[in-house]
Amino acid sequence: MAAPTATPPGQDEGVVTPPRSRFSRAPGARREERAGWIxxxxxxxxxxxxTAWPVIQSVFFSFTDIRNRDLRNPFAVDFVGLEQxxxxxxDPIFRQAALNTAYFVVVGVPLTMTVALAAAVALNSGISRFRAIFRLGFYTPVITSIIAVAVVWRFLLHPDSGLVNTAxxxxxxxxxxxxxxxTWAMPSLIAMATWRNFGTAMIIFLAGLQSVPVSLHEAAAIDGANAWQRFVNVTLPILRPTILFVSVTTAIGYLQFFEEPFVMTKGGPLNSTISASMFTYQQFSFGNYGYAAAISYLIFIVIVIVTAIQFRFLADRDER
Structure with a gap:
């Protein structure tokens, strides 16, 4: 015979308490939720x-002919669709700016990543005693003001008294x-950008290299693989996610490069160093707000496409 079930205190016999709904919340949880929203x-x-409202407004402006004279009544402008x-x-100047940006990215991203990876490998293996000093020295240009870097490089590259031509x-x-x-203005900017930005990629590569198991290198060495073969067949496959991250972030930054030509060359000579971002800035300063908004979203679309291509070719096959 089954034992009688005890009735909880404060509850009458025969009264069934409905189960708590999964959507109901305890008073304490509701108070925490309200506090979180507050x-x-x-x-x-x-x-x-x-952030959100300016982005939405800029999308609207990119389909209009708004200029600086229309700021008092921005919603009375003419809708021009895809005309901008x-x-x-x-626009021939924009096409030149797009080609310059592509040149900067295609050359600058691989060069920056190569220099960063080489420095990371050197710090991870060959330079152990003064590793912290070299890390600081390589990373210092990243945190240095672009104005200071531009002034130093302009002195270095001066045609008459610069250290480069003197050497x-x-x-x-x-x-x-x-x-x-x-001919040489854009390569000079690429060299300066590489020197200034490889420190960030180096730190990331160094973290990735330190996660490579030593046992894999030892096993490859026992099988007769030399240092280069171990690097190509052991290190690089493990670094694939790191390479993807560095390539995506570096490409996004270089597709928007602005400070280098703005400070060093003002886009010259003969627009040979003007970038898409600098051209957008110029159009905005001229008061062509709709045109500048359209160009900025073209840059955004290119960034999305380039990032998708990088994920397509550099992501781990297991993650696709």
Whole structure:
């Protein structure tokens, strides 16, 4: 015979308490939820006012002919559809800026990653005693003001008194006007950008290298693999996620490069160093707000496409 079930205190016999709904919340949980919304409300308001609304408004402006004279009544402008986007492709200066940006990315990203990986490998294996000093030295340009870096590099690349041409003269080479030549101005900016930005990628690569198991290298060495074979067949496959992250972040930054030509060359000579971001800034300063918004979203679309391509070819096959 089954034992009688005890009735909980405060509950009459025969009264069945309905089970708690999975959507109901305890009073304490509701108070915590309200407190969470109250604490996040200032951020949400700032985000909506200073980020979300300007983005939505810029998308609207990119389909209009708004200029600086229309700021008093921005919603009375004419809707022109895709005219601003097609205008960009017909603009020879924008096409030149797009080609310059592509040149900067195609050359600068692999160069920056190669220099960063080489420095990381050196710090991880060959330089152990002064590793912290070298890390600091390689990373210092990243945290240095672009104005200070530009001033130093302009002195270094000065055609008459610069250290680069002076050193070339010692071995009998007449150095060019680096920043005043349509041939050498962009390579000079790429060299400066590589020197300034490889420190970040180096730190990330160094963290990835330190996660490679030593036992794998030892097993490969026992099988007769030399140092290069171990690097290609053991280290690089394990670094694939790191390489993907560095390539994506570096490419996104270089697709938006602005400070280098703005400070060093003002886009010259003959627009040979003007970038897409600098051209957007110029159009905005001229008051062509709709045109500038359209160009900025073209840059955004290119960034999305380039990132998707990098994920397609560099992501781990197991993650696809």
């Amino acid at each position: 604490l996040t409300l200032p951020f949400l308001l700032l985000f909506l006012v200073f 986007y097609t205008k960009a492709f017909a 070339l003269a010692w071995i009998g080479i007449d150095g060019p006007n680096w920043l005043g030549s349509t």
